[in-house]
Amino acid sequence: MAMGESAATTEKIRDALRAAHLYYMQDLTMEAIASELRTSRSSVSRLLSFAREIGLVEIQVKSPVDRLSTVQERIRTQFNVTAHVVPVPDSINEVDRLERVALSAARILGPFFDSNMTMGIAWGSTLSAVSRHLQEKVTHNSQIVQLNGAANTRTTGIGYASEIMGRFGRAFGAYVQQFAVPAFFDDPRTKEVLWRERSIRRVLEIQKHMDVALFGLGSLLADVPSHVYSSGYLDEDDLASLTQWGVVGDVATVFYRADGSSDDIPLNARSSGPSLELMRRVSRRVCVVSGRSKLPALRGALAAGVITDLIVDEATAHSLLEP
Template identity: 70%
Template sequence: MPSPDAPERTRDALRAAHLYYMQDLTMEAIASELHTSRSSVSRMLAFARETGLVDIQIRSPLEVPGRLAAAVRARFGVTAHVIPVPDSTSDVDRLERVALSAARTLTSFVDSNMSLGIAWGSTVSAISRHLTPKPTHNSSIVQLNGAGNTQTTGIAYASEILHRFGSNFDADVQQFPVPAFFDDPATKQMMWRERSTRRLLDIQSHLDIVLFGVGSPLAEVPSRVYMGGYLDEPDYSALVDDGVVGDIATVFYRADGSTNGIAMNARASGPSFETLRRAPRRVCVVAGISKLPSLQGALAAGLVTDLFIDETTARGLVA
């Protein structure tokens, strides 16, 4: 429940933002006009940005991120958002900075009467923590792949991510309560014939946006699929034998983007790449050079329309 002074706080933040961004007043001048302190003005402006009252966009065609974004677009045909991050930054901090930028921009992609498909994982979890509130109506957040394994149902982990998105956009949440990987492909096929499951599969095939990271067994920030008890030693061996470089929503692929003949995919709960490509906007978020092989495979598969990527990894991508 919002605090009693929420409307007053919003009003003050709006006034401070207008004076700062539209009238070019200094924080000292705003503090004087509003009869408050400079630190209070700083908090008002931060509140305005965090709650979506202010939308800041940066376009830098002549700077390094702008040149890298143009190079990625020319080579791969995707819209790239290159986030400046020092090379010395740890992969944990790198992910947080990229996730923050992706979350701020994602808000402008989502609107009323839209459906957003979510592939849970470390990257999307980080994005969910930085979302800027934007109320919509008749919109939905859809889970793309199951989260259960032999150790946990996965419901708590996946639903926390989904409900952050749902609360942020005032959207209905559609969960997908199945295992991440079935023990037997035949069990999956039977489950996929159930009407309740077919309803979710139909929703997944008509999404407006999909949001995903790329899973990688090599990443310094471990991908959830590879560290959450979802795979055992025979599974890892099978992935190596099949030349797998990564996964998206628990569907594995090779460096050329192909998925055919990969044994694990017959047991995976995630949507086929054909289904993903039906979504008009497909947002991929990647942080860390160790995920470069996985990203290259996703690009080869034609799965990405919008890419959020740190500057170091972007340089490696276009090198």
């Protein structure tokens, strides 16, 4: 095969894979895909047929080319994580971008969780979006555990957190373990005392034996506001403290700096979330991120070593690799 023909075939495979991802995993219509790819509806139809013919698509989107794509391979090499890059055009707004990434994440997540497994869930704007797109998968003797409390001075947080947890439980037929404690304690000593209670220790023990942890990244800079920063969990003094200590983001309300360190950040002593050390012991740690505004938080989380699988939009993935 001539070099020009080989390049044309590779480009066609990539276009077919992109069209298949948009059609089967993001539920876009052929008209919408044609607009996004700047081609005709009939061309999209041919690309989808081609994708099926060469085995890119069976029941799910299969992505051998994607696994070997330059961006994903570079992320694997540079950060030692498995990247799942979601094709999203730069032209859409950040709310729609999050929905597209969340929809793909919900479908990518299915094979990660099965019977006799425990999955930890960190509530937040991203996981709320993912929970709305989950597909049902029957599992047995499985459980979903809440990673951090959701109460603050304005609300118990039970409604918000339980809605997210409930969706995951129903989708997988799993038992839900809720964590009815504050997101942040007023006094670290109160947390220390409560953590000795048997009812709390039971949940903490479940967290220690998670098979999968699923989380988004909290960020003060996010274009789509992180729930912990926008819903009364932190007062002005807390926010000033985060700036003072160089915080760039949080995982399950545990804060970290750009270099991934989390030691001596005062709010972490009051947080109900699992330590980054505990998170690093979970065999599969799935992070869902949408939008370039979360790049500082993403870089910090990667430096902290808390991610094994990254589900991210295309533009953010490219930006992550920039010097």
